[in-house]
Amino acid sequence: MFQILRVVLVATILFVSVTAASEYPDYYPQSGFQRTGTLDAVQLDRQLIVINDLRYSLSNNLIVHSMSSYSVPATRLRPGMTIGYSMASNGRLITRIWLLPRDYRSPERR
Numbered sequence: 001m002f003q004i005l006r007v008v009l010v011a012t013i014l015f016v017s018v019t020a021a022s023e024y025p026d027y028y029p030q031s032g033f034q035r036t037g038t039l040d041a042v043q044l045d046r047q048l049i050v051i052n053d054l055r056y057s058l059s060n061n062l063i064v065h066s067m068s069s070y071s072v073p074a075t076r077l078r079p080g081m082t083i084g085y086s087m088a089s090n091g092r093l094i095t096r097i098w099l100l101p102r103d104y105r106s107p108e109r110r
Helices: 002-022
Strands: 035-043 048-051 054-065 082-087 093-100
Touching: none
Parallel strands: 054 093
Antiparallel strands: 035 048, 035 082, 048 054, 082 093
16 A cells, blocks of 8 residues: 555656656747747848748847746857747747747747
8 A cells, every 4th residue: 555655656756757857938828839849040141030831020028938038139049959939920030939849849839
């Protein structure tokens, strides 16, 4: 009996720790990202970025979020990164970027 209780307790602790580790910070949108993609190129001096082979302009007020900090410098952006992003109403100007884990899978709803 004690052995079974111990196994259940260990399994519960592991489940809770994995669940907690997979959660996103409060400043990551709860309803998911407007769009996600892989960075192909970053040209900060020209305020341009290429995501999934499409070129976008970067807002002068761009905010880049990471899992560990609300705002990080845009110089943290590197080709090959998976990101979530939101755009201004014109659809070509990126205003916010969220750095995502390499193994991120875009769900229908988060």
